[in-house]
Amino acid sequence: MKRSKSKICSNEHAKFIKQYKSKKLTILFCQLGLLILFICLWEILTQTQVLNVLIFSSPSRIVSTISTLYTSGDLFYHIGITLSETLIGFVLGVGLGTIVAILLWWNESLRKILDPYIVVLNSLPKIALGPIIIIWFGAGMQSIIVMCVLITIVITTLSMLNAFQSVSNTKILLLQSLGASKFTILRKLILPSSLPQFVSVLKIAVGMSWVGSIMGEYLISSAGLGYLIVYGSQVFQLDLVMSSTLILCVLASVMYLFVALLEKIVHRRLGL
Protein backbone atom coordinates (compact mmCIF):
# COMPACT_ATOMS: atom_id res chain seq x y z
CA MET A 1 0.00 0.00 0.00
CA LYS A 2 2.64 2.40 1.13
CA ARG A 3 4.86 1.33 -1.68
CA SER A 4 2.31 1.94 -4.39
CA LYS A 5 1.72 5.39 -3.03
CA SER A 6 5.37 6.29 -3.21
CA LYS A 7 5.43 4.83 -6.71
CA ILE A 8 2.66 7.18 -7.79
CA CYS A 9 4.57 10.03 -6.32
CA SER A 10 7.76 9.10 -8.10
CA ASN A 11 5.86 8.60 -11.35
CA GLU A 12 4.51 12.07 -11.05
CA HIS A 13 7.94 13.36 -10.32
CA ALA A 14 9.39 11.56 -13.32
CA LYS A 15 6.72 13.16 -15.43
CA PHE A 16 7.59 16.53 -14.03
CA ILE A 17 11.28 16.01 -14.74
CA LYS A 18 10.47 14.85 -18.25
CA GLN A 19 8.36 17.93 -18.90
CA TYR A 20 11.04 20.16 -17.46
CA LYS A 21 13.71 18.59 -19.63
CA SER A 22 11.66 18.74 -22.79
CA LYS A 23 10.88 22.39 -22.11
CA LYS A 24 14.56 23.12 -21.67
CA LEU A 25 15.35 21.28 -24.87
CA THR A 26 12.69 23.24 -26.76
CA ILE A 27 14.18 26.50 -25.58
CA LEU A 28 17.67 25.46 -26.62
CA PHE A 29 16.33 24.31 -29.96
CA CYS A 30 14.59 27.65 -30.53
CA GLN A 31 17.71 29.56 -29.56
CA LEU A 32 19.85 27.61 -32.01
CA GLY A 33 17.14 27.76 -34.66
CA LEU A 34 16.96 31.53 -34.39
CA LEU A 35 20.71 31.82 -34.91
CA ILE A 36 20.75 29.48 -37.87
CA LEU A 37 17.74 31.19 -39.40
CA PHE A 38 19.42 34.56 -39.00
CA ILE A 39 22.64 33.38 -40.62
CA CYS A 40 20.86 31.63 -43.49
CA LEU A 41 18.60 34.61 -44.16
CA TRP A 42 21.60 36.91 -44.13
CA GLU A 43 23.48 34.70 -46.56
CA ILE A 44 20.52 34.23 -48.91
CA LEU A 45 19.54 37.89 -48.95
CA THR A 46 23.07 38.96 -49.77
CA GLN A 47 23.57 36.18 -52.36
CA THR A 48 20.36 37.18 -54.16
CA GLN A 49 21.46 40.82 -53.88
CA VAL A 50 18.35 41.88 -52.00
CA LEU A 51 20.85 43.30 -49.51
CA ASN A 52 24.01 44.96 -50.78
CA VAL A 53 26.88 42.71 -49.81
CA LEU A 54 29.26 45.68 -49.63
CA ILE A 55 27.17 47.29 -46.89
CA PHE A 56 25.91 44.20 -45.07
CA SER A 57 28.78 41.76 -45.67
CA SER A 58 27.70 38.11 -45.43
CA PRO A 59 28.38 35.04 -43.32
CA SER A 60 30.47 33.35 -46.00
CA ARG A 61 32.58 36.49 -46.50
CA ILE A 62 33.05 36.81 -42.73
CA VAL A 63 34.33 33.24 -42.60
CA SER A 64 36.77 33.82 -45.44
CA THR A 65 37.94 37.14 -43.92
CA ILE A 66 38.63 35.45 -40.63
CA SER A 67 40.55 32.64 -42.30
CA THR A 68 42.64 35.16 -44.27
CA LEU A 69 43.38 37.01 -41.03
CA TYR A 70 44.33 33.70 -39.51
CA THR A 71 46.71 32.62 -42.30
CA SER A 72 48.41 36.02 -42.36
CA GLY A 73 48.93 35.76 -38.60
CA ASP A 74 47.06 39.01 -38.02
CA LEU A 75 44.18 37.36 -36.24
CA PHE A 76 45.96 36.39 -33.05
CA TYR A 77 48.09 39.52 -33.12
CA HIS A 78 45.06 41.79 -32.90
CA ILE A 79 43.19 39.50 -30.53
CA GLY A 80 46.27 39.35 -28.32
CA ILE A 81 46.57 43.11 -28.14
CA THR A 82 42.93 43.79 -27.31
CA LEU A 83 42.77 40.87 -24.91
CA SER A 84 45.86 41.95 -23.00
CA GLU A 85 44.66 45.56 -22.77
CA THR A 86 41.32 44.38 -21.49
CA LEU A 87 42.75 41.91 -19.01
CA ILE A 88 45.42 44.26 -17.64
CA GLY A 89 42.90 47.08 -17.37
CA PHE A 90 40.40 44.77 -15.72
CA VAL A 91 42.84 43.39 -13.15
CA LEU A 92 44.30 46.80 -12.34
CA GLY A 93 40.91 48.46 -12.16
CA VAL A 94 39.37 45.85 -9.91
CA GLY A 95 42.54 45.57 -7.79
CA LEU A 96 43.03 49.29 -7.29
CA GLY A 97 39.30 49.83 -6.82
CA THR A 98 39.24 47.24 -4.04
CA ILE A 99 42.29 48.78 -2.37
CA VAL A 100 40.68 52.22 -2.47
CA ALA A 101 37.50 50.73 -1.03
CA ILE A 102 39.50 49.21 1.83
CA LEU A 103 41.16 52.55 2.57
CA LEU A 104 37.81 54.30 2.54
CA TRP A 105 36.31 51.66 4.84
CA TRP A 106 39.27 52.02 7.18
CA ASN A 107 39.18 55.77 7.52
CA GLU A 108 35.85 57.47 7.94
CA SER A 109 37.25 60.97 7.50
CA LEU A 110 38.89 60.01 4.24
CA ARG A 111 35.58 58.54 3.13
CA LYS A 112 33.78 61.78 3.87
CA ILE A 113 36.44 63.94 2.26
CA LEU A 114 36.54 61.93 -0.95
CA ASP A 115 32.80 61.33 -1.19
CA PRO A 116 31.93 64.26 -3.53
CA TYR A 117 34.87 63.50 -5.80
CA ILE A 118 33.82 59.89 -6.15
CA VAL A 119 30.26 60.93 -6.93
CA VAL A 120 31.48 63.28 -9.67
CA LEU A 121 33.87 60.69 -11.07
CA ASN A 122 31.12 58.11 -11.06
CA SER A 123 28.67 60.25 -12.97
CA LEU A 124 31.24 61.49 -15.48
CA PRO A 125 31.24 59.57 -18.78
CA LYS A 126 34.83 58.38 -18.64
CA ILE A 127 35.20 58.47 -22.43
CA ALA A 128 35.18 62.27 -22.15
CA LEU A 129 38.60 62.00 -20.53
CA GLY A 130 39.96 60.15 -23.57
CA PRO A 131 41.81 63.07 -25.21
CA ILE A 132 43.34 64.13 -21.88
CA ILE A 133 44.50 60.59 -21.22
CA ILE A 134 46.08 60.36 -24.67
CA ILE A 135 47.98 63.60 -24.09
CA TRP A 136 49.17 62.44 -20.69
CA PHE A 137 49.95 58.81 -21.43
CA GLY A 138 50.72 58.90 -25.14
CA ALA A 139 48.91 57.35 -28.08
CA GLY A 140 49.62 53.76 -27.15
CA MET A 141 48.60 50.83 -25.11
CA GLN A 142 49.12 52.64 -21.81
CA SER A 143 46.34 55.10 -22.58
CA ILE A 144 43.95 52.31 -23.44
CA ILE A 145 44.75 50.49 -20.22
CA VAL A 146 44.26 53.71 -18.25
CA MET A 147 40.90 54.04 -19.92
CA CYS A 148 39.93 50.52 -18.85
CA VAL A 149 41.10 51.20 -15.33
CA LEU A 150 39.16 54.45 -15.12
CA ILE A 151 35.99 52.80 -16.27
CA THR A 152 36.22 49.85 -13.87
CA ILE A 153 37.81 51.42 -10.79
CA VAL A 154 34.95 53.68 -9.71
CA ILE A 155 32.25 51.05 -9.90
CA THR A 156 34.52 48.59 -8.09
CA THR A 157 35.26 51.06 -5.30
CA LEU A 158 31.62 51.98 -4.83
CA SER A 159 30.31 48.41 -4.86
CA MET A 160 33.03 47.06 -2.60
CA LEU A 161 32.68 49.89 -0.10
CA ASN A 162 28.98 49.23 -0.05
CA ALA A 163 29.66 45.55 0.59
CA PHE A 164 32.13 46.31 3.38
CA GLN A 165 29.70 48.62 5.10
CA SER A 166 26.83 46.18 4.93
CA VAL A 167 28.62 43.56 7.03
CA SER A 168 26.45 42.91 10.07
CA ASN A 169 27.27 45.06 13.04
CA THR A 170 26.90 42.27 15.56
CA LYS A 171 29.56 40.25 13.75
CA ILE A 172 31.94 43.17 14.21
CA LEU A 173 30.83 43.44 17.83
CA LEU A 174 31.55 39.75 18.28
CA LEU A 175 35.13 40.17 17.07
CA GLN A 176 35.56 43.29 19.18
CA SER A 177 34.42 41.42 22.26
CA LEU A 178 37.23 38.98 21.55
CA GLY A 179 39.64 41.90 21.45
CA ALA A 180 40.21 41.87 17.68
CA SER A 181 42.06 44.78 16.07
CA LYS A 182 40.66 46.66 13.10
CA PHE A 183 43.07 44.86 10.81
CA THR A 184 41.92 41.50 12.14
CA ILE A 185 38.32 42.50 11.60
CA LEU A 186 39.17 43.42 8.02
CA ARG A 187 41.02 40.20 7.35
CA LYS A 188 38.80 37.73 9.14
CA LEU A 189 35.40 39.26 8.55
CA ILE A 190 35.05 42.17 6.15
CA LEU A 191 37.02 40.76 3.20
CA PRO A 192 35.75 37.18 3.29
CA SER A 193 32.15 38.17 3.77
CA SER A 194 32.35 40.52 0.79
CA LEU A 195 33.46 37.74 -1.53
CA PRO A 196 30.04 37.24 -3.17
CA GLN A 197 29.80 40.95 -3.94
CA PHE A 198 33.36 40.91 -5.21
CA VAL A 199 32.47 38.22 -7.69
CA SER A 200 29.46 40.14 -8.90
CA VAL A 201 31.67 43.22 -9.27
CA LEU A 202 33.97 41.11 -11.44
CA LYS A 203 31.01 40.27 -13.59
CA ILE A 204 30.18 43.93 -14.15
CA ALA A 205 33.79 45.05 -14.49
CA VAL A 206 34.59 42.45 -17.11
CA GLY A 207 32.02 43.99 -19.44
CA MET A 208 33.12 47.50 -18.54
CA SER A 209 36.75 46.83 -19.36
CA TRP A 210 35.81 45.67 -22.85
CA VAL A 211 34.06 49.00 -23.28
CA GLY A 212 37.25 50.72 -22.09
CA SER A 213 39.62 48.88 -24.41
CA ILE A 214 37.46 49.13 -27.52
CA MET A 215 36.70 52.81 -26.88
CA GLY A 216 40.40 53.39 -26.36
CA GLU A 217 41.24 51.66 -29.61
CA TYR A 218 38.62 53.71 -31.44
CA LEU A 219 40.37 56.84 -30.23
CA ILE A 220 43.97 55.79 -30.65
CA SER A 221 43.82 53.09 -33.29
CA SER A 222 47.12 51.38 -33.82
CA ALA A 223 46.26 47.74 -33.39
CA GLY A 224 43.64 45.48 -31.90
CA LEU A 225 40.08 44.49 -32.68
CA GLY A 226 38.77 48.00 -32.07
CA TYR A 227 41.37 49.26 -34.51
CA LEU A 228 40.29 46.69 -37.10
CA ILE A 229 36.69 47.83 -36.74
CA VAL A 230 37.56 51.50 -37.16
CA TYR A 231 39.99 50.80 -39.98
CA GLY A 232 37.50 48.56 -41.75
CA SER A 233 34.81 51.22 -41.62
CA GLN A 234 37.21 53.89 -42.88
CA VAL A 235 38.21 51.89 -45.96
CA PHE A 236 34.64 50.65 -46.31
CA GLN A 237 35.51 47.00 -45.76
CA LEU A 238 32.41 45.82 -43.98
CA ASP A 239 33.72 42.25 -44.01
CA LEU A 240 36.52 43.27 -41.69
CA VAL A 241 34.17 45.27 -39.43
CA MET A 242 31.71 42.42 -39.09
CA SER A 243 34.43 39.80 -38.58
CA SER A 244 36.12 41.79 -35.84
CA THR A 245 32.80 42.47 -34.15
CA LEU A 246 31.96 38.79 -34.24
CA ILE A 247 35.33 37.84 -32.72
CA LEU A 248 34.84 40.48 -30.06
CA CYS A 249 31.42 39.06 -29.27
CA VAL A 250 32.85 35.60 -28.80
CA LEU A 251 35.79 36.76 -26.66
CA ALA A 252 33.65 38.93 -24.39
CA SER A 253 31.15 36.10 -23.92
CA VAL A 254 33.87 33.60 -23.07
CA MET A 255 35.38 35.96 -20.50
CA TYR A 256 31.96 36.61 -19.02
CA LEU A 257 31.27 32.88 -18.85
CA PHE A 258 34.48 32.38 -16.90
CA VAL A 259 33.45 34.94 -14.31
CA ALA A 260 29.92 33.56 -14.19
CA LEU A 261 31.38 30.12 -13.54
CA LEU A 262 33.49 31.55 -10.74
CA GLU A 263 30.37 33.11 -9.27
CA LYS A 264 28.58 29.79 -9.43
CA ILE A 265 31.42 28.08 -7.60
CA VAL A 266 31.51 30.73 -4.86
CA HIS A 267 27.74 30.61 -4.45
CA ARG A 268 27.65 26.85 -4.29
CA ARG A 269 30.42 26.81 -1.73
CA LEU A 270 28.59 29.32 0.46
CA GLY A 271 25.20 27.80 -0.14
CA LEU A 272 23.72 31.02 -1.50
Add this chain to the structure above:
Amino acid sequence: MNHQLVIENVGYRYHTTKDEITAIENVSFNVDKNEFIAIVGPSGCGKSTLLSLIAGIIKPSHGHIKINCEKTKGNKIGYMFQQDNLFEWRNVLSNIRLGLEITHQKDNKLALSLIEKYGLKDFSRKLPHELSGGMRQRVALIRTLVTNPEILLLDEPFSALDYQTRLTVVQDIYDIITKEQKTSILVTHDIGEAVSLANRIIVLSKRPSKIKAILSTNLTDIDSIEKRKRTFEYKTMVDRIWEELQD
Protein backbone atom coordinates in the same frame (compact mmCIF):
# COMPACT_ATOMS: atom_id res chain seq x y z
CA MET B 1 32.70 39.42 49.95
CA ASN B 2 34.26 39.42 46.49
CA HIS B 3 31.80 39.51 43.63
CA GLN B 4 32.83 38.29 40.22
CA LEU B 5 31.29 41.25 38.45
CA VAL B 6 30.75 44.64 40.05
CA ILE B 7 28.80 47.35 38.30
CA GLU B 8 28.83 50.60 40.20
CA ASN B 9 26.87 53.73 39.35
CA VAL B 10 27.31 53.11 35.67
CA GLY B 11 25.88 55.52 33.15
CA TYR B 12 26.22 55.75 29.41
CA ARG B 13 25.35 58.45 26.92
CA TYR B 14 25.30 58.23 23.13
CA HIS B 15 26.17 61.42 21.33
CA THR B 16 24.67 62.19 17.96
CA THR B 17 24.56 65.47 16.09
CA LYS B 18 20.88 65.81 16.92
CA ASP B 19 20.97 65.09 20.61
CA GLU B 20 22.43 63.28 23.53
CA ILE B 21 20.81 59.98 24.43
CA THR B 22 21.19 58.80 27.98
CA ALA B 23 20.85 55.07 27.53
CA ILE B 24 21.76 54.06 31.07
CA GLU B 25 21.76 56.01 34.30
CA ASN B 26 23.12 55.03 37.68
CA VAL B 27 22.94 51.31 37.32
CA SER B 28 24.55 49.27 40.09
CA PHE B 29 24.45 45.55 40.71
CA ASN B 30 26.78 42.67 41.49
CA VAL B 31 27.00 39.22 40.02
CA ASP B 32 28.51 36.24 41.79
CA LYS B 33 30.21 33.27 40.25
CA ASN B 34 27.88 30.77 38.55
CA GLU B 35 24.88 33.01 38.85
CA PHE B 36 22.40 33.18 36.00
CA ILE B 37 21.13 36.72 35.69
CA ALA B 38 18.34 37.83 33.38
CA ILE B 39 17.81 41.42 32.36
CA VAL B 40 14.38 42.49 31.17
CA GLY B 41 13.17 45.91 30.19
CA PRO B 42 11.21 47.80 27.57
CA SER B 43 12.48 47.80 24.01
CA GLY B 44 15.24 50.34 23.40
CA CYS B 45 15.90 50.90 27.10
CA GLY B 46 19.61 50.14 26.88
CA LYS B 47 19.98 46.42 27.56
CA SER B 48 22.37 45.80 24.70
CA THR B 49 24.30 48.90 25.69
CA LEU B 50 24.73 47.48 29.18
CA LEU B 51 26.15 44.26 27.74
CA SER B 52 28.55 46.18 25.50
CA LEU B 53 29.73 48.04 28.60
CA ILE B 54 30.33 44.80 30.47
CA ALA B 55 32.17 43.39 27.45
CA GLY B 56 34.41 46.43 27.47
CA ILE B 57 33.56 47.33 23.89
CA ILE B 58 32.41 50.77 25.04
CA LYS B 59 33.53 52.66 28.14
CA PRO B 60 31.02 53.95 30.69
CA SER B 61 30.38 57.71 30.72
CA HIS B 62 30.54 57.49 34.48
CA GLY B 63 30.85 54.83 37.15
CA HIS B 64 32.91 51.71 36.70
CA ILE B 65 32.72 48.02 35.93
CA LYS B 66 35.05 45.47 37.42
CA ILE B 67 35.50 41.78 36.78
CA ASN B 68 37.36 40.00 39.58
CA CYS B 69 38.32 43.42 40.91
CA GLU B 70 39.99 44.38 37.62
CA LYS B 71 38.95 46.75 34.86
CA THR B 72 37.28 44.86 32.01
CA LYS B 73 39.35 43.43 29.21
CA GLY B 74 38.04 41.31 26.32
CA ASN B 75 38.97 37.71 26.98
CA LYS B 76 37.02 37.05 30.15
CA ILE B 77 33.80 37.70 28.29
CA GLY B 78 31.91 35.54 25.85
CA TYR B 79 29.27 37.33 23.83
CA MET B 80 26.32 35.70 22.10
CA PHE B 81 23.72 37.47 20.01
CA GLN B 82 20.27 37.04 18.57
CA GLN B 83 21.80 36.12 15.23
CA ASP B 84 24.21 33.23 15.58
CA ASN B 85 26.74 35.29 13.57
CA LEU B 86 28.40 32.20 12.20
CA PHE B 87 30.78 32.97 9.36
CA GLU B 88 29.20 31.32 6.33
CA TRP B 89 32.52 30.66 4.62
CA ARG B 90 33.98 28.74 7.54
CA ASN B 91 32.99 25.22 8.49
CA VAL B 92 31.79 24.39 11.99
CA LEU B 93 35.23 23.56 13.34
CA SER B 94 36.83 26.68 11.97
CA ASN B 95 33.94 28.82 13.20
CA ILE B 96 34.49 27.40 16.64
CA ARG B 97 38.20 28.10 16.41
CA LEU B 98 37.58 31.76 15.54
CA GLY B 99 38.00 32.98 19.10
CA LEU B 100 41.25 31.06 19.44
CA GLU B 101 42.62 32.62 16.27
CA ILE B 102 41.77 36.12 17.40
CA THR B 103 43.30 35.65 20.83
CA HIS B 104 46.33 33.82 19.38
CA GLN B 105 45.77 30.64 21.33
CA LYS B 106 47.26 27.53 19.79
CA ASP B 107 45.65 25.02 22.12
CA ASN B 108 42.90 23.12 20.35
CA LYS B 109 42.15 20.73 23.21
CA LEU B 110 39.21 22.57 24.72
CA ALA B 111 37.70 23.15 21.27
CA LEU B 112 37.93 19.48 20.36
CA SER B 113 36.63 18.27 23.68
CA LEU B 114 33.65 20.63 23.56
CA ILE B 115 32.87 19.54 20.00
CA GLU B 116 32.99 15.92 21.10
CA LYS B 117 31.02 16.49 24.28
CA TYR B 118 28.19 18.40 22.67
CA GLY B 119 27.67 16.18 19.65
CA LEU B 120 29.13 18.36 16.95
CA LYS B 121 31.81 15.95 15.84
CA ASP B 122 29.91 14.65 12.83
CA PHE B 123 29.16 18.19 11.77
CA SER B 124 32.58 19.70 12.21
CA ARG B 125 33.33 19.79 8.46
CA LYS B 126 29.89 21.12 7.55
CA LEU B 127 29.20 24.69 6.55
CA PRO B 128 26.71 26.73 8.62
CA HIS B 129 24.06 26.73 5.92
CA GLU B 130 23.86 22.97 6.18
CA LEU B 131 22.78 23.15 9.83
CA SER B 132 19.39 23.75 11.45
CA GLY B 133 18.72 26.94 13.38
CA GLY B 134 19.06 25.21 16.73
CA MET B 135 22.29 23.52 15.72
CA ARG B 136 23.71 26.82 14.53
CA GLN B 137 22.96 28.40 17.89
CA ARG B 138 24.70 25.50 19.60
CA VAL B 139 27.77 26.03 17.43
CA ALA B 140 27.66 29.73 18.32
CA LEU B 141 27.63 28.84 22.01
CA ILE B 142 30.53 26.40 21.69
CA ARG B 143 32.46 29.06 19.78
CA THR B 144 31.86 31.39 22.70
CA LEU B 145 32.94 28.80 25.26
CA VAL B 146 36.14 27.88 23.48
CA THR B 147 38.07 30.90 24.71
CA ASN B 148 37.10 29.86 28.22
CA PRO B 149 35.32 33.06 29.24
CA GLU B 150 34.31 33.62 32.82
CA ILE B 151 31.13 35.46 32.03
CA LEU B 152 28.70 34.81 29.20
CA LEU B 153 26.70 37.69 27.82
CA LEU B 154 23.61 36.51 25.97
CA ASP B 155 21.72 39.14 24.01
CA GLU B 156 18.36 37.59 23.12
CA PRO B 157 20.04 34.48 21.76
CA PHE B 158 16.76 32.63 21.23
CA SER B 159 14.53 35.29 19.73
CA ALA B 160 15.35 34.52 16.12
CA LEU B 161 14.22 30.90 16.49
CA ASP B 162 10.70 29.69 15.80
CA TYR B 163 8.60 28.62 18.77
CA GLN B 164 9.06 24.85 18.42
CA THR B 165 12.81 24.98 17.96
CA ARG B 166 13.09 27.47 20.74
CA LEU B 167 11.66 25.14 23.39
CA THR B 168 14.37 22.56 22.77
CA VAL B 169 17.19 24.97 22.05
CA VAL B 170 16.66 26.92 25.28
CA GLN B 171 16.99 23.73 27.30
CA ASP B 172 19.97 22.64 25.22
CA ILE B 173 21.88 25.89 25.59
CA TYR B 174 20.94 26.15 29.26
CA ASP B 175 22.24 22.65 29.99
CA ILE B 176 25.55 23.39 28.33
CA ILE B 177 25.95 26.63 30.26
CA THR B 178 25.26 25.00 33.62
CA LYS B 179 27.46 22.03 32.81
CA GLU B 180 30.33 24.35 31.95
CA GLN B 181 29.62 26.37 35.09
CA LYS B 182 29.59 29.77 33.51
CA THR B 183 28.26 32.95 35.01
CA SER B 184 25.64 34.21 32.58
CA ILE B 185 23.82 37.43 31.90
CA LEU B 186 20.85 36.98 29.61
CA VAL B 187 19.00 39.84 27.99
CA THR B 188 15.52 38.93 26.87
CA HIS B 189 12.12 40.46 26.41
CA ASP B 190 10.44 37.16 27.06
CA ILE B 191 9.54 37.39 30.75
CA GLY B 192 8.79 33.68 30.91
CA GLU B 193 12.23 32.89 29.60
CA ALA B 194 13.83 35.19 32.16
CA VAL B 195 11.94 33.68 35.10
CA SER B 196 12.46 30.08 34.01
CA LEU B 197 16.20 30.40 33.43
CA ALA B 198 17.60 32.92 35.89
CA ASN B 199 18.15 32.89 39.59
CA ARG B 200 18.00 36.67 39.63
CA ILE B 201 16.07 38.96 37.35
CA ILE B 202 16.94 42.60 36.90
CA VAL B 203 14.06 44.75 35.70
CA LEU B 204 15.07 47.95 33.93
CA SER B 205 12.90 51.00 33.44
CA LYS B 206 12.29 52.96 30.25
CA ARG B 207 15.16 55.09 28.96
CA PRO B 208 17.20 56.42 30.68
CA SER B 209 17.42 52.96 32.20
CA LYS B 210 17.53 52.60 35.91
CA ILE B 211 17.09 49.46 37.91
CA LYS B 212 13.46 49.08 38.84
CA ALA B 213 13.68 45.85 40.72
CA ILE B 214 15.95 42.90 41.32
CA LEU B 215 14.04 39.70 41.99
CA SER B 216 15.37 36.31 43.05
CA THR B 217 13.79 32.95 42.30
CA ASN B 218 14.28 29.45 43.63
CA LEU B 219 13.31 27.69 40.47
CA THR B 220 16.84 26.69 39.49
CA ASP B 221 16.60 23.64 41.76
CA ILE B 222 14.30 22.09 39.18
CA ASP B 223 16.16 20.64 36.20
CA SER B 224 13.62 20.86 33.45
CA ILE B 225 12.69 24.29 32.22
CA GLU B 226 9.28 23.06 31.18
CA LYS B 227 8.65 21.82 34.75
CA ARG B 228 9.74 25.17 36.16
CA LYS B 229 7.12 26.83 34.02
CA ARG B 230 4.41 24.74 35.63
CA THR B 231 5.14 25.90 39.19
CA PHE B 232 3.17 28.43 41.14
CA GLU B 233 6.26 30.50 41.85
CA TYR B 234 6.88 30.86 38.14
CA LYS B 235 3.42 32.25 37.54
CA THR B 236 3.49 34.75 40.38
CA MET B 237 6.95 35.90 39.37
CA VAL B 238 5.93 36.45 35.76
CA ASP B 239 2.92 38.46 36.94
CA ARG B 240 5.06 40.52 39.22
CA ILE B 241 7.59 41.43 36.53
CA TRP B 242 4.76 42.14 34.16
CA GLU B 243 3.38 44.66 36.64
CA GLU B 244 6.80 46.20 37.18
CA LEU B 245 7.12 46.75 33.46
CA GLN B 246 3.66 48.27 33.13
CA ASP B 247 4.18 51.61 34.83
